[in-house]
Structure formats: C-alpha cells, structure tokens
Amino acid sequence: MDGVLRVLLDRSEGVVSRRAATRVVSESALWRACRAGALLRVLPGVYVDAGLLRLGAALEMAPSGGMVEACRPGSTGELVRRRSGAGWGGSASGGPALAFALLDGAMRKRAAVAYVDGRGALGGPTALDVWQLRRQPDTEPVHLDVPADSGLRGRPHLVVHHRQGFVVGPPQVVSRAGMPVVRLEQALVDAWPLLPAVDRPAPMIRAVNDRLTTPQRIAAALDRVPRLAGRAELRTLVDRLEAGCRSPLEIWGHDHVFTGPGMPGFQRQTRIVVGRRTMYLDVWAEGERVDFELDGAATHGDRRQREVDLRRDALLATAGILVVRFAHRRLVHETDAVRREVLAILASRRPSA
Incomplete structure (x- = not known):
C-alpha cells in the first residue's frame, strides 16, 4: 500500500x-x-x-x-x-x-459518518449506542438521519431515515465521541419502535437517572412525532418518569400497589437531608412520615447492601421516619397482600380521631 x-x-x-x-x-x-x-x-x-x-x-x-x-x-x-x-x-x-x-460496530459508525459526509447524523438505536445508553449489537443495522431531500439511500446493514425539517447542526445534531449524532431526546423517541420490546424502557430510565435529560424534554420530543408506533406505551413510561418513578420496579409499584382507593398522594424520589447525609426516598407518604423502599431483585442476598440499608433506615428513624421495605418478589407476586399492608401501615400512623 x-x-x-x-x-x-x-x-x-x-x-x-x-x-x-x-x-x-x-x-x-x-x-x-x-x-x-x-x-x-x-x-x-x-x-x-x-x-x-x-x-x-x-x-x-x-x-x-x-x-x-x-x-x-x-x-x-x-x-x-x-x-x-x-x-x-x-x-x-x-x-x-x-x-x-x-x-465491528465502531467502524460501521465511522464508515456511515464518512458516507453521509456532513449531510446526516447517527440516529435511533445507533445514537443510543453513541450516548452510551444501550450497546447496539453488531447484528443490528446502523441508523442515519438525513434531510428529506438529501438523496442518500440506505444499504444492506445501513438504514437511512429521511426527516422533514431535519437540519444537520445545532440544536438537532450535536457532536459526541467525534461523530455527529441526533439529540438524546430525539434518539430515545425514534429508537422506541425499532428496539425489541424488552429493551425499550431501560435507555429512557437510565437517561433520566443519569440526568442526561428530563421527562419533560422527552415528552416534548414525543409531541413532535404524533404517529410513532408504540406511542401509547412510551407516553405511559414518560408519565411514570414525570411522576418520579426511576426504575421498572417503581413503575410496577406505581401502577399496581401505590395507586387506588385509600392511597394518599405519594411523592417519589423525594430528597431529604438528615444530619449531613442526603437521601432519596422511593415512595414517601409525607403526612404519615412513612418511606416505602422497593428493593430490586439484584439487591436480594447482598449482605453489604443490607448493612448499608440498615444504617440508612436507622438514620431516618432519628427523624421520625418509618422505613418499610418490599422485595421485588413480594411486590410482583403478592401484590394484593402488599397493598393491604401499605394501607394498614398508613392507617396506624395517622392520629386517632
């Protein structure tokens, strides 16, 4: 050569x-x-x-x-x-x-960027890979967003999305890892119908948890795509994130346990400071001063995490806050029993008439 x-x-x-x-x-x-x-x-x-x-x-x-x-x-x-x-x-x-x-995936992205030569940006599932929210398998095609009149065509293993009103520049396109990529909120919305159903919520939840975006910004991006496949499910997820849910288990608890007759207006992921420590309460009943913590399956049997939780719960007790923990298994498989316990605990914490 x-x-x-x-x-x-x-x-x-x-x-x-x-x-x-x-x-x-x-x-x-x-x-x-x-x-x-x-x-x-x-x-x-x-x-x-x-x-x-x-x-x-x-x-x-x-x-x-x-x-x-x-x-x-x-x-x-x-x-x-x-x-x-x-x-x-x-x-x-x-x-x-x-x-x-x-x-490999990295070279495919670089080759795709060279192909559009400033006339497009990585989008959809490929953009989520660049944003480090979901690793895109090599079996999936690279996705590019281009203006509707670009004339660029897709190829095997390369999908080109022609977007009306798309401008290859700020604020619609940013540079990340040295490559042009669509804004995060747009990537999350566009990728939703393209991902396997089981993979859809995680990038959205992680993006909000990592403070890369907000539910409100995602909702605004969703409003710009009125005919998105799976729109109702995505809207529901965004609503749960706006309500303060920050994990699939919290969403399950919101939908199946902590709503309905007798339940107060819970606050979610409420920031509280006790002493010099800042903590976030999963499901907070302020009037009754009860914090319901939802322990995911990954924490079950982790002795070190259990010790951390015990110290945290004891510190909250000094502020008059009762901590009640529900394991993943009980929330999912004993939903009715958990609801009854929640209502009984709340009733016991209210002043007698």
Whole structure:
C-alpha cells in the first residue's frame, strides 16, 4: 500500500473516504490498494483497512475451505474480494455489503459518518449506542438521519431515515465521541419502535437517572412525532418518569400497589437531608412520615447492601421516619397482600380521631 495512504488510514482509524484519499494520493494508488485486497469499499465512496475486518466472520461466510486456502494467509481483504466476486474496490454486487457486515460496530459508525459526509447524523438505536445508553449489537443495522431531500439511500446493514425539517447542526445534531449524532431526546423517541420490546424502557430510565435529560424534554420530543408506533406505551413510561418513578420496579409499584382507593398522594424520589447525609426516598407518604423502599431483585442476598440499608433506615428513624421495605418478589407476586399492608401501615400512623 502507498505509504501516504497508509498514514491517512492510521490517522482516520482505518476508515477513509474517496474524496479524502484522492486529495493526497492518486486514483491509481487507491486502485492498487483495492486490487491487492488491502483496502475494501464498504459504502459508496468509503473504504476501510481490510486488516481491521473481523477475519473469523469472513471465514464463516466463505463457501468452502478450498477458497480460504486459496487466499493469502491473513488477507481478509482478499478473502472478501474473492467471496463476493468483487473487482476494483469490491464493486461487484454483494461485495461492499459483505465487507460492511464484517466491520465491528465502531467502524460501521465511522464508515456511515464518512458516507453521509456532513449531510446526516447517527440516529435511533445507533445514537443510543453513541450516548452510551444501550450497546447496539453488531447484528443490528446502523441508523442515519438525513434531510428529506438529501438523496442518500440506505444499504444492506445501513438504514437511512429521511426527516422533514431535519437540519444537520445545532440544536438537532450535536457532536459526541467525534461523530455527529441526533439529540438524546430525539434518539430515545425514534429508537422506541425499532428496539425489541424488552429493551425499550431501560435507555429512557437510565437517561433520566443519569440526568442526561428530563421527562419533560422527552415528552416534548414525543409531541413532535404524533404517529410513532408504540406511542401509547412510551407516553405511559414518560408519565411514570414525570411522576418520579426511576426504575421498572417503581413503575410496577406505581401502577399496581401505590395507586387506588385509600392511597394518599405519594411523592417519589423525594430528597431529604438528615444530619449531613442526603437521601432519596422511593415512595414517601409525607403526612404519615412513612418511606416505602422497593428493593430490586439484584439487591436480594447482598449482605453489604443490607448493612448499608440498615444504617440508612436507622438514620431516618432519628427523624421520625418509618422505613418499610418490599422485595421485588413480594411486590410482583403478592401484590394484593402488599397493598393491604401499605394501607394498614398508613392507617396506624395517622392520629386517632
């Protein structure tokens, strides 16, 4: 490979656009690197260092051991080129798609950014990965948001969303990890119908818990997408977050235990200072001075966490606050019994007539 091209690839972490490459080397140098299998085209105008592809995945995709043996040892680029029947730059049908599929998640994102070349931003589930709220599996496609009139098309393993009124710049797009990415609230809303149902609440809850955004900002982003699939479920989650719920278990408790006849207007995640310590109460009945703590399944049997909880409960007792803890198992499987206990505890804390 041309030495200047090698330096350019190293500086760009193995991904380079045709436009950037031909600023420093000739078309023929680019052609020779592709013919040698050292460089592969993964998207229109985007090339990667073949040595950074996942060789194990390439071997799995090869149709026979004979083809693998025919390739130079360690030459992933040559293997992909032969596997796809591709010539210059992997230009045959299936060549770029196969090469793009062999990239790891980080390189796929960089290649996608090079493909849009300032005309789009990472969005949806891919944006959540960049925001470090959900790791996107390599089996999922990269998602890009572009203006409606951009003319950019999707490719295998690359989904392009054409957005009316989308502007590739602040405030709709920010830079994170050196890549353009849509604002967090928009990414959360857009990703909702694209994620497996079991994965949907966690990024939303974590984003609010980590104070990266607020339920109000998410609600505003949701209002801008009136026809979103699964909108009702997302609206319910946002409402629970606005009510102060901060975990799936607290949401369950809100919906099944701490609402209904006889229940007071509880406060959630209430900040309180006792002595020099600041604490947050899961479900706080201020009038009765009772704090109901919902212990998740992960804390069950953790002796160190139990000791921390006991010290915390004793400190709250000095302020006249009764702490009642309900384990995950009881909340979920003995819901009616827990409701009765809550009502009885609250009644016992109220002054007699």
